[in-house]
Amino acid sequence: MTRPIQALIHSAALQHNYQLTRQLAPASKTFAVVKANAYGHGLQRAAQALYNADGFGILEFDRAVALRDWGYAQPILLLEGVFSQAELIAAAQHDFSVAIHQPMHLQWLENAKLARPLNIFLKLNTGMNRLGFPAAQAREIAARLQRCANVASVTVMQHFATADEPEKGIAKQMASFNAATQGLDLPQSLANSAATFAWPETHRQWNRPGIVLYGSSPFAQRSAHDLGLRAAMTLQSELIAIQQLQPGDQVGYGATFTADRAMRIGVVACGYADGYPRVAPTGTPLVVDGVATRLVGRVSMDMLTVDLTAVPDAHIGSKVELWGQHQPIDAVATAAGTLGYELMCAVTTRVPFVDA
Secondary structure, eight states: OOOSOEEEEOHHHHHHHHHHHHHHSTTSEEEEEOHHHHHTTOHHHHHHHTTTOSEEEESOHHHHHHHHHTTOOSOEEETTOOSSHHHHHHHHHTTOEEEEOSHHHHHHHHHOOOSSOEEEEEEEESSSOSSSEEGGGHHHHHHHHHHOTTEEEEEEEOOOSSTTOTTTOSHHHHHHHHHHHTTOOOOEEOOOHHHHHHOGGGOOSEEOOOGGGGTOOSOSSSOHHHHTOOOSEEEEEEEEEEEEEOTTOEETGGGOEEOSSOEEEEEESOOGGGTOOTTOOTTOEEEETTEEEEEESOOOSSOEEEEOTTOTTOOTTOEEEEESSSSOHHHHHHHTTSOHHHHHHHOOTTSOEEEO
């Protein structure tokens, strides 16, 4: 017998979510963003589910090579660019598209001897102030790229900081981008997950949804269900013990939960060494045998404890959904003071991943 925790990956949900982003922007092509091991879902599984994607967006060079080795011929965009001229040369050998965002990239591109010209995504800084050339330099750099023999095509891109916050929105960054690219007859890539759903004016030649592909909402006030998304990961386990508490009994490390009545609690084979957030407080939601209930006490390395008051028939072996198709990951993340992104990426290697 093995420890009962596992992460189920729902390929049909991945495909559904990707197709939804396409339906929202039918005139655009859509990169499926699969960085960070497909947001913790497993790159190979995600790529198989998204085999018909228009392209893939990724950061890690070796993982991009793996996609090619697995037979994916569509465009693969290195979202963070390359980290050496040697990597740029290798990118051409694998026919990757490459984001460039700083002067060294431009110099490497102009001076390298490449196997083939590259499709370049010129990243502009329109106000997020992470990566990107100053927006005012767009015309100058685009002209240099168009003169460069190592460049097959140029697409202009940027990234929104607050597309997920309606009160802040995208107006300031859009104004900067539009002013910088006025008169540039080049393809564009603007929309991330939030912009794909909330700002149709950002739908250009290429969109780049990420978190929504995995069934999590980028918006604090709009649930994944409301957006029509389906959870691509279910983290599930089982009850491995049950304790009967009396009023005044305490639970777990630090004795942070005290029973105010007679109650049963269940012990779940899941802890922070599996990727469940240690900071999740009493009250964090989860589901036991299909019934919504709550975490009680402190999450430990290998176990957590749940209130079984609402599940009187629960027993050792009862199924527990930590997050997934019945327990939204975003609700767990909110309780723990984080985001669904982090929870997905934090599931550790000791958790078996299984095709649902």
